[in-house]
Amino acid sequence: MDFSFTPEQLAIRDNVAKLCTRFDAQYWLERDRAGHFPHDFHSAIAAAGWLGIAMPQEFGGAGLGITEAALMMQAISQSGAGFSGASSVHMNIFGLNPVVVYGTAQQKKRWLPPLIRGEEKACFAVTEPDAGLNTARTKTAAWRDGDRYLLRGQKIWISTAQVAAKMLILARTSAAEGGRATGGLSLFYTDLDRRYVEVREIEKMGRHAVDSNMLFIEELPVPVDDRIGEEGKGFDYLLHGLNPERILIAAEAVGLGRAALARAVAYANERIVFDRPIGQNQAIQHPLARCWMELEAADLMVFKAAGLYDRGEPCGAEANAAKYLAAEACFRACEQAMLAHGGMGYAKEYHIERFLREAMIPRLAPVSPQLILCFIAEKVLGLPKSY
Numbered sequence: 001m002d003f004s005f006t007p008e009q010l011a012i013r014d015n016v017a018k019l020c021t022r023f024d025a026q027y028w029l030e031r032d033r034a035g036h037f038p039h040d041f042h043s044a045i046a047a048a049g050w051l052g053i054a055m056p057q058e059f060g061g062a063g064l065g066i067t068e069a070a071l072m073m074q075a076i077s078q079s080g081a082g083f084s085g086a087s088s089v090h091m092n093i094f095g096l097n098p099v100v101v102y103g104t105a106q107q108k109k110r111w112l113p114p115l116i117r118g119e120e121k122a123c124f125a126v127t128e129p130d131a132g133l134n135t136a137r138t139k140t141a142a143w144r145d146g147d148r149y150l151l152r153g154q155k156i157w158i159s160t161a162q163v164a165a166k167m168l169i170l171a172r173t174s175a176a177e178g179g180r181a182t183g184g185l186s187l188f189y190t191d192l193d194r195r196y197v198e199v200r201e202i203e204k205m206g207r208h209a210v211d212s213n214m215l216f217i218e219e220l221p222v223p224v225d226d227r228i229g230e231e232g233k234g235f236d237y238l239l240h241g242l243n244p245e246r247i248l249i250a251a252e253a254v255g256l257g258r259a260a261l262a263r264a265v266a267y268a269n270e271r272i273v274f275d276r277p278i279g280q281n282q283a284i285q286h287p288l289a290r291c292w293m294e295l296e297a298a299d300l301m302v303f304k305a306a307g308l309y310d311r312g313e314p315c316g317a318e319a320n321a322a323k324y325l326a327a328e329a330c331f332r333a334c335e336q337a338m339l340a341h342g343g344m345g346y347a348k349e350y351h352i353e354r355f356l357r358e359a360m361i362p363r364l365a366p367v368s369p370q371l372i373l374c375f376i377a378e379k380v381l382g383l384p385k386s387y
């Protein structure tokens, strides 16, 4: 078992980290305050060629694996950009996996290059208000009307819809088929045409630079050419990309936790109370030491899952475990970093309160910790399905 990265992988991490130094903590604080999308950061990442890291070479990508993509996303998050930075490019990195795997050559040629060049942003529209984690209950309807479909329904929590020109959207084209609740769902990649889609931003706790929205879709025309793969198999196509998505979120969470821990350690070394650095007290040291161990253990699971995925081996248990462990470790690191900062942890200028608000995101999305525990209990331990 080899835990080391190759020189090429380390170079990816270092180069992304170097680019991120142009966007310091103050930059992210200002974006968070104003709620402005970090377009210049997105453009810089695109200009350096990073958006296509895991996309096929023939369409302008680098054709690398999820290991490299995870290293890249972790470097962004760890730079202090946190989920504000990571979420601004996350969808470009692996969101179009269903197109890469199931799209036609013509669709790939049409859709991948503008995304890789950073000319087009896309959002991922799956969650619905009445379905929640039970995707089988998706109600957004798509029905045929000549050589197009018409879509009607609602989606919730759709990130980057304020700035996206395109969306990957799951809709029901027929009732559940063959006894499978997830049958009858189809996947489309199409224009987010605001004449038919009202995009209403949700006021939320953190990551204000990257919007999340309600979508109200009213007879959105979607050409048949914008359907990915076969009608009714959309959920299966989506499933294919779920493990890599969990791995990337987990890598981002470890990055944010490390950023918080680094700030806590720096502060604990310099802050003098009772004539000694607060970091000399074991009550400050031990929680931070525990956070380091938890983050590094989660990181091992992240890259174990990434390695399995890149070798084409099953990785569902590891990808889910990585997402769970990394999100919890990230949250605890941000919380302990705030406690180590005392009152100043609550002040925006120290950045920890922003980190702590963002640390809730990987716990809640794209799947909850409860549902991961249900999955591990059933699929790994062999207990009865509970949901």
Ligand SMILES: Cc1cc2nc3c(=O)[nH]c(=O)nc-3n(C[C@H](O)[C@H](O)[C@H](O)COP(=O)(O)OP(=O)(O)OC[C@H]3O[C@@H](n4cnc5c(N)ncnc54)[C@H](O)[C@@H]3O)c2cc1C
Residues within 6 Å of the ligand: 123, 124, 125, 126, 127, 128, 131, 132, 133, 134, 156, 157, 158, 159, 160, 212, 361, 364, 365, 366, 367, 368, 369, 370, 371, 374, 386, 387
């Ligand atoms: C910041 C943010 C960004 C997001 N971005 C996107 C996006 O871009 N695109 C998108 O499609 N979605 C997005 N989401 C949605 C996200 O994936 C969902 O919020 C998540 O899947 C949970 O669904 P829900 O909120 O409907 O929770 P619910 O399904 O309502 O669940 C609520 C709670 O009940 C628990 N629960 C439900 N059933 C069971 C059970 N059987 N056993 C145990 N516990 C159970 C859950 O674990 C959870 O704790 C985003 C969410 C957030 C917060």
